[in-house]
Amino acid sequence: MAKRVVVALGGNAILSKDASAEAQQEALRRTAKYLVQFVKQGDQLIISHGNGPQVGNLLLQQSAGSTRENPAMPLDTAVAMTQGSIGYWLQNALGKELRSNQIDVEVATVVTQVEVAKDDRAFENPTKPIGPFYSKEAAEKQQHLHPGYVFSEDAGRGYRRVVPSPKPINVCEANVISKLVSNGVVPISVGGGGVPVVRQGEVLVGQEAVIDKDFASEKLAEQVGADLLIILTAVDAVYINYNQKNQTALKDVTINELEKYIAENQFAKGSMLPKVQAAIEFVQHSDNARAVITALDNVSGLMQGGVGTVISKK
Numbered sequence: 001m002a003k004r005v006v007v008a009l010g011g012n013a014i015l016s017k018d019a020s021a022e023a024q025q026e027a028l029r030r031t032a033k034y035l036v037q038f039v040k041q042g043d044q045l046i047i048s049h050g051n052g053p054q055v056g057n058l059l060l061q062q063s064a065g066s067t068r069e070n071p072a073m074p075l076d077t078a079v080a081m082t083q084g085s086i087g088y089w090l091q092n093a094l095g096k097e098l099r100s101n102q103i104d105v106e107v108a109t110v111v112t113q114v115e116v117a118k119d120d121r122a123f124e125n126p127t128k129p130i131g132p133f134y135s136k137e138a139a140e141k142q143q144h145l146h147p148g149y150v151f152s153e154d155a156g157r158g159y160r161r162v163v164p165s166p167k168p169i170n171v172c173e174a175n176v177i178s179k180l181v182s183n184g185v186v187p188i189s190v191g192g193g194g195v196p197v198v199r200q201g202e203v204l205v206g207q208e209a210v211i212d213k214d215f216a217s218e219k220l221a222e223q224v225g226a227d228l229l230i231i232l233t234a235v236d237a238v239y240i241n242y243n244q245k246n247q248t249a250l251k252d253v254t255i256n257e258l259e260k261y262i263a264e265n266q267f268a269k270g271s272m273l274p275k276v277q278a279a280i281e282f283v284q285h286s287d288n289a290r291a292v293i294t295a296l297d298n299v300s301g302l303m304q305g306g307v308g309t310v311i312s313k314k
Helices: 021-040 052-064 075-100 136-145 174-182 213-223 255-263 272-284 296-303
Strands: 004-009 044-049 107-109 113-116 128-134 150-153 159-163 168-171 186-188 195-200 203-206 228-233 238-240 248-250 252-254 290-295 309-312
Touching: 004 021, 004 213, 021 044, 021 075, 021 296, 044 075, 044 174, 044 213, 052 075, 052 128, 075 107, 075 186, 075 195, 128 136, 136 150, 136 159, 168 174, 168 213, 174 186, 174 213, 213 228, 213 272, 228 272, 228 296, 238 272, 252 255, 255 272, 255 309, 272 290, 272 309, 290 296
Parallel strands: 004 044, 004 228, 044 186, 107 186, 113 195, 228 290, 252 309
Antiparallel strands: 113 168, 128 159, 150 159, 195 203, 238 248, 290 309
């Protein structure tokens, strides 16, 4: 039976080591071959994606070319810019793949605003690294040039700018996205977690922050009434005892089991943990819905009833 499916693409579906537009477009052409399978199956497909490397690179370019007359754009605008560029590449690639399969379905990118709470504690504690690594001296120089920036040492690899990462409370364009998919359009939305905004009266005001794309994808899936949230990442499943001799892939798992593993610190905070937490939130707030965490190249196996970690209420 056809389902409404939100697919959250990890960074590996867009960018490898080559940051050129050509290389990223080629990566998305390969990604489109997997995504078109959902449309072939008759599902209502909604796509979201990350933008961490892209927005970091764009901020570098902005900073390098900044002048008094032509200043660099703020972070919220850079998120919107990368939503547009990645969306353009992906809708182009997916459109071509749909036509080659003789499927008459349109694709559209929605530059998406995602509301966060103005009193979210994340604003007081910036933790999300963006952009390049710096030596301590270079970071101090950047701090002098940009007094509002905060830099933090990152796992012994150098210093990076860190920004707040508040939790999403509302996808502002969720109704638009729902209308598009109901009318047979494949929407690309909440790119990079969406543009973080806070509500001031009737006005939405952009923030110098980034939203985790898995949490934003979960919120979108919840608001559009998705049957399935698929979080695609670099590994084929969620593992416990990861990278140890006794590592074990989780196949069918309940919320209670995952919460027990979280309490045991089984999942890395910077990578798998937010994906697991997002999956739990979606399943908790949805009726009879499931979440799946797996790798992009396992999409075919997933459709045949097999590959990945499937999360359900019980």
